[in-house]
Amino acid sequence: MIFGVMSWAAVEWLFPLSITRAPTTPLPIRVIINQARANAFNLLRGNWLAFTDIGSILLLVAHNPAWLRRLGAFGIAGRMALTNYLLQVMIRDFIFSNYAFGASIAAGYAPLAALGLFGAEVMFSHW
Structure with missing residues (x-):
């Protein structure tokens, strides 16, 4: 769950910072490089936060079964x-x-x- 929160935070706050290559690099190559760097080759994504939410709910229900009714x-x-x-x-x-x-x-x-x-x-x- 910690990885999920950290991945979401990195995608939302750290990676939007612009990382650009030298203007001499052709545009398609710059776009590919920027996309790869911006999301760490799709390893770090905001979607990991969903697994964090699921894990939190599972831990909550495992700790106190009354949450199932709620x-x-x-x-x-x-x-x-x-x-x-x-x-x-x-x-x-x-x-x-x-x-x-x-x-x-x-x-x-x-x-x-x-x-x-x-x-x-x-x-x-x-x-």
């Missing part, structure tokens, strides 16, 4: 994860893309909208 509300959403993900993508695309409604939302309201959409999906997942 986290049970997310079980139905987990069983419908692919459907919920595709539904989120379709709704977001339909509302916010320029070829549909083209709406926009303030950054401060985005977490509330995401929680509202997730809550609606959990309710429909029971159906």
Whole structure:
């Protein structure tokens, strides 16, 4: 889990710093070198944080089984994860893309909208 947190922190804070080669290097080579250096050949990625989250929840449940009941509300959403993900993508695309409604939302309201959409999906997942 420590590797997951450190990998995520490196990807988010350390690697966005620009690492450039000499301008005499041809552009495609510079792009390949920068991509390889920027993510350490895909070894360090932000996705490792997901394994950290999974490990944390497993340790929490192993330490105190009462957490199974507390986290049970997310079980139905987990069983419908692919459907919920595709539904989120379709709704977001339909509302916010320029070829549909083209709406926009303030950054401060985005977490509330995401929680509202997730809550609606959990309710429909029971159906």
